[in-house]
Amino acid sequence: MNKHYNCIIIDxxxxxxxxxxxxxxxxxxxxxxxxxxxxxxxxxxxxRDKHFDILFMDISMPxxxxxxxxxxxxxxxxxxxxxxxxxxxxxxxxxxxxxxYLLKPFEDPEFVSAVDRAIERxxxxxxxxxxxxxxxxxxxxxxxxxxxxxxxxxxxxxxxFETINKYTDVVLKDQKILSSYxxxxxxxxVEGFSFYQVHRSYIINLNCVKRFETSGVITMADNKEIPxxxxxxxxxxxxxxxxxxxxxxxxxxx
Numbered sequence: 645m646n647k648h649y650n651c652i653i654i655d656x657x658x659x660x661x662x663x664x665x666x667x668x669x670x671x672x673x674x675x676x677x678x679x680x681x682x683x684x685x686x687x688x689x690x691x692r693d694k695h696f697d698i699l700f701m702d703i704s705m706p707x708x709x710x711x712x713x714x715x716x717x718x719x720x721x722x723x724x725x726x727x728x729x730x731x732x733x734x735x736x737x738x739x740x741x742x743x744x745y746l747l748k749p750f751e752d753p754e755f756v757s758a759v760d761r762a763i764e765r766x767x768x769x770x771x772x773x774x775x776x777x778x779x780x781x782x783x784x785x786x787x788x789x790x791x792x793x794x795x796x797x798x799x800x801x802x803x804x805f806e807t808i809n810k811y812t813d814v815v816l817k818d819q820k821i822l823s824s825y826x827x828x829x830x831x832x833x834v835e836g837f838s839f840y841q842v843h844r845s846y847i848i849n850l851n852c853v854k855r856f857e858t859s860g861v862i863t864m865a866d867n868k869e870i871p872x873x874x875x876x877x878x879x880x881x882x883x884x885x886x887x888x889x890x891x892x893x894x895x896x897x898x
C-alpha cells in the first residue's frame with residue numbers, strides 16, 4: 645500500500661478495539677487510526693464532523709447499535725467493515741454495501757481481504773473525484789519505453805493496457821506500443837487518473853468505454869471487448885456510475 649488512509653474504530657469493548665488496532669498496525673502501517681469510540685453518541689458526532697476513509701464498526705452495542713448509527717448517516721462516504729460477534733445482522737449489513745463482515749474472533753486472511761477491498765474502493769473513489777473535479781489529465785503525458793526508445797503520449801489518448809506475456813501493449817486511439825513495463829508498473833503510473841484494472845490482464849481508460857454489459861463484458865472505443873473479473877464487478881460499477889455522470893457513457897442492461 646503506497647497511499648495513506650485513515651480510519652475510525654467503534655466498539656463498546658476496549659479490548660476489541662485494542663486487538664483491531666494491533667492488527668492494523670501489523671498489516672497496514674500506513675493506515676492511521678484517527679479515533680476510537682466505545683459509545684454511540686460521540687462516535688456519531690465524529691462521523692458527522694470528520695471524514696474517515698474506513699469505518700470499523702461493531703454492531704451489538706448499548707443504546708444504538710451499529711446499524712442504527714449508519715441509518716442516521718445516509719450520506720456516509722466511509723468504507724464500512726463490520727466487526728461483530730453476531731452473524732444475524734449480516735442481511736442488514738448488506739444494505740450498506742460493506743467492504744467486509746468479520747465475525748469475532750476473525751482470522752488474519754479474512755481481515756486482510758476485507759481491508760484490502762476497502763482500500764481499493766477508497767482508491768477508486770478518490771480517482772473518480774479527481775477525474776470529475778480537476779480535469780488534470782487533459783494535457784498530461786506519459787513516457788512509454790519500448791525497443792526503439794521512449795514514446796511520449798497524451799494519457800487521455802490511451803484506451804487500455806493489455807498484458808502480453810511479460811510485456812504490455814499500450815493501445816492508443818491511433819497506434820499500439822509494446823512496452824517492456826509490466827502491467828503493475830503502468831497501474832502505478834496512471835493512479836489518480838481515470839483508469840481502472842478490470843482484469844488481471846487489462847487496465848482500461850474509463851473515458852473510453854463504449855458499452856458495458858451485465859454479462860461482464862466491456863466494449864472499448866475501438867470495439868475491443870474486454871472481460872471484467874467477477875470479483876471486481878461491484879467496484880467497477882460504482883466507479884463507472886460516477887464517471888458516467890460527467891462523461892455520458894453508455895451502459896447496457898443496467
